[in-house]
Amino acid sequence: MILSYNNHNYRVYDDNGSYDINKVKFDVTLSQTSKGSYRAITSEKSYDVFVANDEEFLYLFVEGKQFTFRKLSEDNISHGTDALDKGTGEIHAPMPGSVVKVLVKVGDSVEVGTPVLIIEAMKMESTLYADIEGVVTAVNAIEKEQVGTEKALVVIEVVGD
Amino acid sequence: MPNLVFSGCRNKIQGNDKLIKKVLIANRSEIACRIIRSCKAMGIETVAIYSDADKDALHVKSADYAYYIGESEAKKSYLDMEKVIHAALESGCDAVHPGYGFLSENHEFNRKVRQSGLIFIGPSAESMELMGSKTSSRTLMIEHGIPVVPGTFIDKLADKEIAELASEIGYPILIKAAAGGGGKGMRVVRASNDLLSAIESARRESMSAFGSDEVFIEKYVENPRHIEFQIAADQHGNIVHLFERECSIQRRHQKIIEETPSTALTNDLREKMGEVAKKVCQVANYNNLGTVEFLFDNAGNFYFLEVNARIQVEHPITEETTGIDLVKLQIDIANDLPLPFEQKDLKQSGHAIECRIYAEDGDNDFLPSSGKILMLRVPAGEGVRYDSGIETDSNVTIYYDPILAKLIVHADDRESARLKMIEALKSNVILGVKTSINFMIACLETDEFKSGETFTSFIETHYENLKNYRQDELLNLALATANQYLYDTETSQIIHDYSKSNPWLEMGTWEICSKYEARSL
Numbered sequence: 001m002i003l004s005y006n007n008h009n010y011r012v013y014d015d016n017g018s019y020d021i022n023k024v025k026f027d028v029t030l031s032q033t034s035k036g037s038y039r040a041i042t043s044e045k046s047y048d049v050f051v052a053n054d055e056e057f058l059y060l061f062v063e064g065k066q067f068t069f070r071k072l073s074e075d076n077i078s079h080g081t082d083a084l085d086k087g088t089g090e091i092h093a094p095m096p097g098s099v100v101k102v103l104v105k106v107g108d109s110v111e112v113g114t115p116v117l118i119i120e121a122m123k124m125e126s127t128l129y130a131d132i133e134g135v136v137t138a139v140n141a142i143e144k145e146q147v148g149t150e151k152a153l154v155v156i157e158v159v160g161d
Numbered sequence: 162m163p164n165l166v167f168s169g170c171r172n173k174i175q176g177n178d179k180l181i182k183k184v185l186i187a188n189r190s191e192i193a194c195r196i197i198r199s200c201k202a203m204g205i206e207t208v209a210i211y212s213d214a215d216k217d218a219l220h221v222k223s224a225d226y227a228y229y230i231g232e233s234e235a236k237k238s239y240l241d242m243e244k245v246i247h248a249a250l251e252s253g254c255d256a257v258h259p260g261y262g263f264l265s266e267n268h269e270f271n272r273k274v275r276q277s278g279l280i281f282i283g284p285s286a287e288s289m290e291l292m293g294s295k296t297s298s299r300t301l302m303i304e305h306g307i308p309v310v311p312g313t314f315i316d317k318l319a320d321k322e323i324a325e326l327a328s329e330i331g332y333p334i335l336i337k338a339a340a341g342g343g344g345k346g347m348r349v350v351r352a353s354n355d356l357l358s359a360i361e362s363a364r365r366e367s368m369s370a371f372g373s374d375e376v377f378i379e380k381y382v383e384n385p386r387h388i389e390f391q392i393a394a395d396q397h398g399n400i401v402h403l404f405e406r407e408c409s410i411q412r413r414h415q416k417i418i419e420e421t422p423s424t425a426l427t428n429d430l431r432e433k434m435g436e437v438a439k440k441v442c443q444v445a446n447y448n449n450l451g452t453v454e455f456l457f458d459n460a461g462n463f464y465f466l467e468v469n470a471r472i473q474v475e476h477p478i479t480e481e482t483t484g485i486d487l488v489k490l491q492i493d494i495a496n497d498l499p500l501p502f503e504q505k506d507l508k509q510s511g512h513a514i515e516c517r518i519y520a521e522d523g524d525n526d527f528l529p530s531s532g533k534i535l536m537l538r539v540p541a542g543e544g545v546r547y548d549s550g551i552e553t554d555s556n557v558t559i560y561y562d563p564i565l566a567k568l569i570v571h572a573d574d575r576e577s578a579r580l581k582m583i584e585a586l587k588s589n590v591i592l593g594v595k596t597s598i599n600f601m602i603a604c605l606e607t608d609e610f611k612s613g614e615t616f617t618s619f620i621e622t623h624y625e626n627l628k629n630y631r632q633d634e635l636l637n638l639a640l641a642t643a644n645q646y647l648y649d650t651e652t653s654q655i656i657h658d659y660s661k662s663n664p665w666l667e668m669g670t671w672e673i674c675s676k677y678e679a680r681s682l
Contacts, residue, residue: 003643005636012644019641026637030645036536036592038642047638049645052535052592058646059535059592060639065631066592066597067639071647096559100365118362121559122529123235123345123370124413125362152673 003058003069087112087131090152094128097121099141104154108136116154117141134158181205181256181280182498185249187269188260189239190550191566192472193220196258199488206254210245212238214558219550228252233560239263240372242270246277258488258497259551262562265471266293266340267372282495284394284470286450291445292468295339296377298445302465305444307437310456310464311355312379314339320357323378327356330380336360338367338444341376344414346370351382382464384616386457387411388423389469390438391479393490396448399500402435403479403487404509406452409615410604412527418601419475420514421482424575424613425457434463441465450491474567477548478513481571484595512578513571516601520563523600524628529563532556535593540585544571544578547589557594565596570584603630 003010013020019026029041030049038049040062050061060067100118104110110130117128138155141147183206186193197207197220209224214233221227228248231238238244240263249257257274259265259282268290274281283289292298296314303309311330315323316339320388327334327350336359338346344368348359364374391403407423408416426434445468452473454466476487493501521527534555539547551557557565568585572578579645588603603625604610609619620627 001644001647003430003640004514010640012640013647014569014644019637019644021637021640026641027640028638030642032645032649036646038645040638040642042638047635049638049668050536050538050590050592051642053646053650054533054535054593058643060643061536061590061592062635062639062642063587064602065635065639066599067636067643068595069640069643084385095531120366121368122531122561122563123366124529125527142460 002072022042089132089156095149099145104136183254184256185254187245189515192260197223258282285562286443288447289470307465314377333381336363337382340371340373347414384618388457389454392451395500396498401504412620421478477569478515481513482509512575514578514582518566520557520594523597530595532594538590540588590617603627
């Protein structure tokens, strides 16, 4: 199966007790001790690994370290993995929150790193920055508005000359 | 009528029927649960309050009674004084415990609670007002010869004047919310052209967190330690300190790891700072539990920062090393009882560390995380304490401070406590939201932490080396387990489907045979 972590994709195959991860062999013996709880034994050490999932993600915990994976199908892979590496010009809130201040308007020229919006969540402000150089073509946020992560709050387009 | 004007015995004369019997806890999450625990141990009934977002929260389930006070947004619930006081009166409480954050240091709330005939579990409204404004407390401390960091308040000043004052003090400058704490509304400014926008942003943050946009600026002392003293003062003029807490490991000026004793203090220095801390409270007529915060520089100078007129997040480490229940002490003081000990009775025993478990991404600039707790395993064992605000299935929402729980360990010495904490963190399984657990393990594993080199710049200095701790080492293990888990989950679903089908339809044609025949098969 294909698991995505931090914008990297990993192809994992169970090869009879050993695992093939992106074509590299990884030896571990896994046994389920209770629902979502695994004992993992490698040649050096044994670990307790904990797993749960919701509709969207797989969550893992091992010795304090958390991993959040998304399961992908081959279809997901063929579409735009490249887009993740480069800015898209669509600025989304990283988490649900409320808009504190809109710092740009349609027609403004921005560079990578220009602050475009301030949002607040859990009583903390974060600034969102332009991820490409271009011109603001849409601002879909007003101050005090509650926003989720789906909507592109600011859209920036590359100017062709 | 006998003459009862004899203050030393006032409480005995009043008798038990005048003691607090039912407390409204004007807070949420772990601190509400913590207060409820002490109340239960004292035989006091508890009333929780909750907003829409918290209707299934742990603090609501833990209290004897719960009272709905409004919409999720704090301004419309936990910060609405009228609603909170109304809930206390309606539910027949005789006292209000404010916890920390929210209205806990709001003197107006304190006064309104008292005016409505309820006991406020905290210092008098007057001393809270004095200490609550960092500007007025500074002035008072300067008058009494207590060392403070150079700075000034800037309200009602024009931008130009503010810029001039800042240049006079000298950059870097620290902007702080006068009403605040916990790093909210706080900004470091290193160059004059960033000053005004930082002030504007600090004001907004302060307004939304504390309901006041008053800020002040001061000299930013580079690379200090943050050392604070726990104070207990009663209403009879007795005052003691319960030693220090070192809270230097901070991100965004908010503490995440605290310990006591501090590695930076000698006994002489501890005694000296303790006496100054007591004097700070004395001159302000302070009369409940409070914390006096100091900045401590490399040369061993210490500067008064502020008094936190409430229970602190990190109070458990003091409880572990002194053996005193500080919430109970707050309630006893509010009951007008005299302190049950003198300074000479108090001793620090062993070493305690607290790690704050926040819903935030330690690998990504501590970006807050929200979601549902899908799995929770609480560390346990001798000297391991978990003050929790969550349980499995709890929802962590975007509305409030992202604290989930606090993990506290106590051991004979610092190194044992450090090791115990690392093990406890590794067993504190939380799935569903991101936490700072791994990041704190990374902090505790550094040579700097081991040797007690803890300064407020610790995280900023070491962040690049601390984030993504053990990620490469553990990634393959996690990927393999995820693969196995998905396989097991799918398999168990297939088995589950079989079990739902009708066995009578699936067993085919059978014949009933005798015992003997059956055995022979």
